[in-house]
Amino acid sequence: MQHALQGLKVLDFSTLLPGPFATLYLADMGAEVTHVESPTRPDLIRLFPPYAHGQATAHLYLNRNKQSVALDLKDPQNIATIKEKISQYDIVVEQFRPGVMQRLGLDYATLAEINPRLIYCSITGYGQTGSYKDKAGHDINYLALSGIAGHSGRTQSGPPPLGIQVADIAGGSLHAVIGILTAVIERHQSGKGQYIDISMTDCAVALNSMAAAAALAGNITQEPESGILNGASFYDYYETQDGRxxxxxxxxxxxxxxxxxxxxxxxxxxxxxxxxxxxxxxxxxxxxxxxxxxxxxxxxxxxxxxxxxxxxVLTLDEALHSDLAQQRHWVAHVPLHEHSTETQAQLTCPIKFSRSAMRYDFIGQALGTGTW
Known part of the structure; x- marks a missing residue:
């Protein structure tokens, strides 16, 4: 079976979670992703425990199928090399604060002069415009500002600290993938690339969907435990005799x-x-x-x-080893490298095509061991 995005080439300058998760999906669907990392300031995800095979498990998963290239972006020669190669790429993904790529000479306007078909996606907390654009933030901050935290949780205990990064992934990563692939389709018509500005906070706001529709068109603001789906009705979680x-x-x-x-x-x-x-x-x-x-x-x-x-309500371990997990293929055993018989268990990409296959060629590489 062919891979759906086979032939697309992605240059990924992102770190941590949102950008790498987006390019992970692109890579799983067949895109060729080159992940550019600093040789002296490694992606912090590489340092997050726990570890397996000498590397952080999160990094090994998020950088599956990607070539790891170590480049110091403060070195003019490396900037020149990127510009020489940029015509070979379809997509750039970056996650620096606004203005950083421009100072490096790798902004969209500069690279689009070299490659007009380039699709360039920037993922930031607050977007490229507005008074918040230069502020630091994390998932918990984006959820707070989006209104999601304001109508979640219990009236007495307040917003819940979630077990996953909703704004990072459902906000930043998945909206970035949607934007990138939409731009790829549009490029078939126009022959031109374009710039995509993804704000994780903007995208988190969109996740309010039903509650925001009620607030904007119906003038009904949802508070914690005030709606059918957020705790006011019997639609809820209930403790069992044994504390589950x-x-x-x-x-x-x-x-x-x-x-x-x-x-x-x-x-x-x-x-x-x-x-x-x-x-x-x-x-x-x-x-x-x-x-x-x-x-x-x-x-x-x-x-x-x-x-x-x-x-x-299952524990994560119970969920990953459930009958449903096996039936729906939630876990893949991914080779340690392209020619390895040893594997590591990782989450699969959940999208299932009738004709196109996902690929799970190798886990994330050690820093700088890839080719491009």
């Missing part, structure tokens, strides 16, 4: 009815759709008491054959 949790999402009438019968809880049918706060509190309390009467395993056995939108 069940997720209950039985909102539709057929699921609500099935759950009420299984739990022998007619109150669910009486007050499951009520808009009154006291009814919702009463119902949630009844569900909390009911779910605490059995262990997670007992509930799993009860609900395993029932289609009522109730599932166990």
């Amino acid at each position: 949790y069940l997720s209950i999402g039985s909102l539709e009438p057929q699921f609500m009815s099935g759950l009420a019968q299984l739990l022998e809880l007619p109150l669910l049918l009486e007050k499951g759709t009520s808009l009154l706060a006291e009814d919702r509190v009463e119902l949630k309390h009844a569900l909390q008491e009911k779910i605490k009467t059995r262990s997670l395993l007992e509930w799993q056995q009860l609900f395993s054959a029932q289609d009522v939108c109730v599932e166990p």
Whole structure:
């Protein structure tokens, strides 16, 4: 099977998570990615524990299928070399603060003079314009400013510190991939490349979708535990007898009815759709008491054959080794290098094509060991 993006060449100057995750997907889908790193100031992801085969596991995953090239961008000769080679590339991805690539002589305007077909994507926290453009930030800051944190979590405990980097990945990385591939399609018509400005905060704002639609068009601002999907209704997590949790999402009438019968809880049918706060509190309390009467395993056995939108909250390790993980191929065993028989388990790219294959050629390389 062919790779969907075979033939595209990407020059990646990004570090940490957002840019490398975006170019990981491009590489998995067949693009040839050259990752340029500093020889003296390595990508901090290389330093994050834990380690496997002498390198950080996160770096080995994020830089799968990529050629690692070590270049000091303060050396004029290296800048000249990049300019000599830029005509061979379709896409540039960078993640420096605004103005850095211009000072280096590697900004879009300069490189597009050499290669007018170049697609150039900058990923930053706050974008290339506005009063925040030069500020430092992290995922937690972008979620705070986007409004997401403001209507998440509990009224008494506040916003939750999430286990994943939502703004970095769902915001920066995936929107960057969308923008890049859209520009590739547009280039087929115009013959020209273009510049893409990705702000992780901008993209995180877009993730508000339904809540933002209600706020903007309906003048209804969602607060924590005020909406059907953020804790005000019985759509929630419930602790089991052994301290684990069940997720209950039985909102539709057929699921609500099935759950009420299984739990022998007619109150669910009486007050499951009520808009009154006291009814919702009463119902949630009844569900909390009911779910605490059995262990997670007992509930799993009860609900395993029932289609009522109730599932166990799994640990990450449980999820990665679940039947679903095997059935949907969540994990691949990737060679340590192109000719190695030894492999490392890594997450796969979740996109599944009918004719195009993903590639998992080798894990992330040691600094500067790639070719270009």
